[in-house]
Amino acid sequence: MDGTSQKLWVVVGVDGSDSSRYALEWSANQAATRGRGLTIVTAVGPPDAAGAFREIVPRGGEQETDDRLRDAQALLEYAQDWILRLFPELSVRTRMPTARAADALLDEAKQPDTSAVVVGSRGLGGLASAFVGSVGIELAAHSPVPVVVLPKKHESAHGVKGRIVAGVDGSESSRRAVEFAFAQAAWTESELVAVCAWQPMAAFVSAMGPVPPEAFDDEAVEATARRTAEAELEEMREQHPNVSVDLRTVRAHPVVAILDEATPADLVVVGTRGRGGFRGLLLGSVSQSVLHGAHGPVAVVR
Known part of the structure; x- marks a missing residue:
């Protein structure tokens, strides 16, 4: 896999939570170490993303959708800027699909140039947070490439070598x-x-x-x-x-x-x-x- 001329990418999901920040730094360090690029993904779920709970989840109008898109774009820009400050030579690209987080990351995992997907163990609040690690569990069960899940608190930041x-x-x-x-x-x-x-x-x-x-x-x-x-x-x-x-x-x-x-x-x-x-x-x-x-x-x- 490392002998191919095609550039490979590490995909990381971010949502502004502590664990996704650790996932971002860890994945960037891995990509830089292995000569790969980094794809930063934040998903903006569709209105029916609550699934079985969609009838009881309050829905906003166009203004709420615009706000969510604006916040997601700001998060991506901040994450990209932060990583390029730490790893200025790293190739970084961003994605903002309109989909459930797990679906968006699975789509990226299926791309031929993806080598791994990295996520935090628990995202921000909402109904989904009741299911600890739901995105990581779903990804690990279906992803064709290795999935790495990082906890909310993590010791090995940039430059720390573990076993x-x-x-x-x-x-x-x-x-x-x-x-x-x-x-x-x-x-x-x-x-x-x-x-x-x-x-x-x-x-x-x-x-x-x-x-x-x-x-x-x-x-x-x-x-x-x-x-x-x-x-x-x-x-x-x-x-x-x-x-x-x-x-x-x-x-x-x-x-x-x-x-x-x-x-x-x-x-x-x-x-x-x-x-x-x-x-x-x-x-x-x-x-x-x-x-x-x-x-x-x-x-x-x-």
Whole structure:
């Protein structure tokens, strides 16, 4: 992807909230580090954007629409000016679609020159804020490119280098997440911490009939988990020999293992659905729980 002559762009959604400001600075730093451009998007939702609540949400007339468009344009201009002060050599473009925020960002994610989409974990007030991280969850479930979600408060601003913490479980989604994590670690010269969580098998098979002796052998279960993780990391290690990798097999639930390992300055990378996920779910319980529980940026890779 980095070898193509086509310029790639990092897309970031802004709405004036604290978390979107952190998302803006983080995405600009990533774009500058990797030689990419930055697309800043703020969406001006249509009158029926409230969905099922549209009948009880007060609507204004043309004046309110004009005010919203004017405010959105002012926000875009301020965001662009702010970023160019921090990164004067960065290519920056802006977008102001009339659409729901998630729809607008998904449209940008589907463009062939988009490499990633970045959003804050929670926007400004209104009914939508009752659904914590609703835009990030919807994007992570449907975006064809990695989605990075930043919390309301975030330590790693411009110039701060953290580790890359990736969940590993041998699934196809996990393999793509590991590929993304290695690329990030290579570009930012960060250490990669691969976390492979395992749990005693006896707890899962006891209700299914006689329990084989090996189900009680934690050492055997851990060894299997480590072999799975090593196999998943092997190819990426060959492609990125300069990336320092620390593989940690942890006896814990995957969410607990990943969140315990990560600090607010780290980028956490997870797949949309792990080995144990239901195929009908677009976003698994582990990735959702990590998104809600992390204190730093989280990248979700399909």
